[in-house]
Amino acid sequence: MSLLEISDLHAGYGQMSILKGVNLTLEQGEIGVIVGPNGAGKSTTLKAIFGMLNITEGSIRFDGKDITGIRSEQLADHRIAFVPQEQNVFPTLSVHENLEMGAYVRRDDFSSVMDHVYDIFPPLKDKRGQAAGELSGGQRQMVAFGRALMIEPKLILLDEPTAGLSPMFMSQIFDRVIAINRTGVTVAMVEQNAKQALAIAHKGFVLAGGRNSYTDTGQNLLNNPEVAASFLGG
Amino acid sequence: MNELVFFINKGLVSGLIIGSIYALGAIGVTLIFGILRFAHFAHGDMMTLGAFVTLILTAALAALGITLPVPLAFIAMFPAMVITAFIAIGLDRTFYKPLRQAGARPVVLVMASVGVTLMLQGLIRLFAGVRARDMFIEAPKEIFRIPFPGATRPVIVTEPQVLLIGFVVVAVIALHWFLTRSRLGKAMRAVSDNPELARITGINTNHVVWATWIIGGALACAAGTLLSMDVTLKPDLSFNILLPIFAATIVGGIGQPYGAIAGGFLVGFCETLAVFNWSILLRPFRDELWFELPNSMALVPTQYKLMVPFLILIIVLIFRPTGIFRGRVLA
Numbered sequence: 382m383s384l385l386e387i388s389d390l391h392a393g394y395g396q397m398s399i400l401k402g403v404n405l406t407l408e409q410g411e412i413g414v415i416v417g418p419n420g421a422g423k424s425t426t427l428k429a430i431f432g433m434l435n436i437t438e439g440s441i442r443f444d445g446k447d448i449t450g451i452r453s454e455q456l457a458d459h460r461i462a463f464v465p466q467e468q469n470v471f472p473t474l475s476v477h478e479n480l481e482m483g484a485y486v487r488r489d490d491f492s493s494v495m496d497h498v499y500d501i502f503p504p505l506k507d508k509r510g511q512a513a514g515e516l517s518g519g520q521r522q523m524v525a526f527g528r529a530l531m532i533e534p535k536l537i538l539l540d541e542p543t544a545g546l547s548p549m550f551m552s553q554i555f556d557r558v559i560a561i562n563r564t565g566v567t568v569a570m571v572e573q574n575a576k577q578a579l580a581i582a583h584k585g586f587v588l589a590g591g592r593n594s595y596t597d598t599g600q601n602l603l604n605n606p607e608v609a610a611s612f613l614g615g
Numbered sequence: 616m617n618e619l620v621f622f623i624n625k626g627l628v629s630g631l632i633i634g635s636i637y638a639l640g641a642i643g644v645t646l647i648f649g650i651l652r653f654a655h656f657a658h659g660d661m662m663t664l665g666a667f668v669t670l671i672l673t674a675a676l677a678a679l680g681i682t683l684p685v686p687l688a689f690i691a692m693f694p695a696m697v698i699t700a701f702i703a704i705g706l707d708r709t710f711y712k713p714l715r716q717a718g719a720r721p722v723v724l725v726m727a728s729v730g731v732t733l734m735l736q737g738l739i740r741l742f743a744g745v746r747a748r749d750m751f752i753e754a755p756k757e758i759f760r761i762p763f764p765g766a767t768r769p770v771i772v773t774e775p776q777v778l779l780i781g782f783v784v785v786a787v788i789a790l791h792w793f794l795t796r797s798r799l800g801k802a803m804r805a806v807s808d809n810p811e812l813a814r815i816t817g818i819n820t821n822h823v824v825w826a827t828w829i830i831g832g833a834l835a836c837a838a839g840t841l842l843s844m845d846v847t848l849k850p851d852l853s854f855n856i857l858l859p860i861f862a863a864t865i866v867g868g869i870g871q872p873y874g875a876i877a878g879g880f881l882v883g884f885c886e887t888l889a890v891f892n893w894s895i896l897l898r899p900f901r902d903e904l905w906f907e908l909p910n911s912m913a914l915v916p917t918q919y920k921l922m923v924p925f926l927i928l929i930i931v932l933i934f935r936p937t938g939i940f941r942g943r944v945l946a
Binding site for chain 1: 772799804811812813814815817818911
């Protein structure tokens, strides 16, 4: 049984339909990368998972349960974490408080998870008392990741995690994604930097016009001349 | 020295008192704006309503023949704060929540709150009439005359003023503790920071909204009660101070509780110092002055007192548009 199974998803805002048949299946422990041109429905696919869109057709199953059309506040209950592309921290809360808010749904002792997050992102430990809004872009991204990890998610959804970051930070972020994935967390990620992202992906999904145009392993997509010609810039 | 005592009584004490009232009201307005994103115009009438609840409970206590070392109204205020908090939640569920759920824009909620204002004012007049009432039912208010060294006149502070200042200090410390130490308080700041992310994180927005109305309602009740204990209780009591409260909220940085406190005191002091007759303070030096001292030398005539908060507001918005504590930019 797959962990995440999106089948034939049609969805949009109001009357305007954006997704016209997206299929996406991820097994437990995989990294799935969604790439494609602007307006292909990449981020929209992630957002469709938690009720920000009007789903007209198709279904989303997670961990054996039908979660089609759940609301965003129910995500954490299913142990799905979402890291938005922008505005993904609480700017006036300290780094530590951001992590605490990540664990808001937890009533148990989460101090070991907190220590774990500080181990993965050592710079955060030094800045734990500082307001998240005062940090650099790369460090804010670490706070956003850390916040998402606090529920010990089964699935983490990343919306263009490297957008606006310098190349040095970009490879750091991909390294973190691999590290997080090695702890057993399934990752579904939308990326603009398709080549680097597909290189770390178990599965790749190339979307165009709101539907899958290619679905294969990350490596096969990189080697596919047609995909390279149309989406990866040659 | 008598002149200095006059300054303390008419300038500093008055400023501190009205500033405290503004701060209590502005905390509620700013929290409601931070969480629910609309300017709650009915806040002034929630203050009056709270004061009336206190008055009813005080009358009941007095009728039972209870006497205490502190004014009965001050004791009755605490259950009245609880009742007002529930009324605030009730008003939200009846009038604002359906609009929010229908996806109404903030300006629609502002208009709805103006409607609630009119409704509350009508209800209060319907049941209580329009006359002024004294909150001290069982005994007259105590007045403390503190002798000032070198002066024949004493510094005058009344009992409700002492209670008010004590209450504000405790309330501010408690609020600070709540916002920085408690799980729900931090969640409130998180929702105020980024409501979308708060939802994704699994923060229960309903609980946060309730907490906002409980704090806003309870503090409004306290402000209304303590203000009417200082003067008298009239149906239009708090409506008249609503505009300075909004000025204090914006000056302090909208959505910022600490800014609201600072803004409240700033507006309060500016107001009293602007109408203060400075010629009294200068009188001892009249022989050394290069000009003839007029009898009255206030910066603003008392009748135009309401102008002062707006003047401060305009100055702050020109030079620091987000308010002293960097609130949300009004868009």
